[in-house]
Amino acid sequence: MLANIADFFSSGANLVFFLFALFAIGGAIFMISFTKVVSMVVSVAVTFLSLAGLYVLLEAEFLAMAQVLIYAGGISILMIFGIMMTRHQGEEEESKQPWYSRLLWIGIIGLFGILFYVFQKTTFPQTEFKAPEDNTLEIGKLLFNQHVIPFELMSVLLTVAFIGAIVLAKREEE
Known part of the structure; x- marks a missing residue:
């Protein structure tokens, strides 16, 4: 099992894929975890940019540029304009459920554990991709x-x- 991990990280493309995937998932998790709207927009922008990096790894450069221009640029700016155009209350409420964050982390670790196990036990067919x-x-x-x-x-x-x-x-x- 650990030999598969070492083989996976021996390739530079796999390491970059792992980093982009980690940033995309982390940005999405932070987006739903943050309470301040501007922090949420920054998290979404990180997710969009990470997805653009994944598109580059898949040799879909057009989609990567569209992702950066439309989503990371346009949608993020549109969200910021929406924040500026609406009225907000002064202070945001604290979370009334402190166990929520612990339960969230247990769920995240459990999900990654299940995914890790499934990916280790699955054999993927090797096919030649013609771009x-x-x-x-x-x-x-x-x-x-x-x-x-x-x-x-x-x-x-x-x-x-x-x-x-x-x-x-x-x-x-x-």
């Missing part, structure tokens, strides 16, 4: 041919969410 020459061209073909309806529905959904945010912001001013 396309131009990732961006292939994504464009799939997006505008096979997945055009979900793409357009997503644009309508984002437009409705944007209009709803403007309406909510206008109501607070009045």
Whole structure:
């Protein structure tokens, strides 16, 4: 079992994968654990940037740049604008359940233990992956041919969410 761990960490790509995965999971955990909204936004940005790093490891550079530009940049800035546009109370309430954090850590350690055991006992098939020459061209073909309806529905959904945010912001001013 320990030989598998040593083999896994002997490769630099696996070590970088582990670090990016650790930052992504840690950012997500911190996002749901923090009580201050700005700290939550920073945690989400760390998660988004870590996912972009994982995309680079998967040789999906276009998705990595889209992740950085749209999510880590745009969505994080949009969240900060939302924080600035809304009113907040002065002090935030302390957690009334001190056992919550201990139970959370026990659950996290248990989950990682189960995942570690399953990954050690599973044999993954070794197949050869043939990456396309131009990732961006292939994504464009799939997006505008096979997945055009979900793409357009997503644009309508984002437009409705944007209009709803403007309406909510206008109501607070009045």
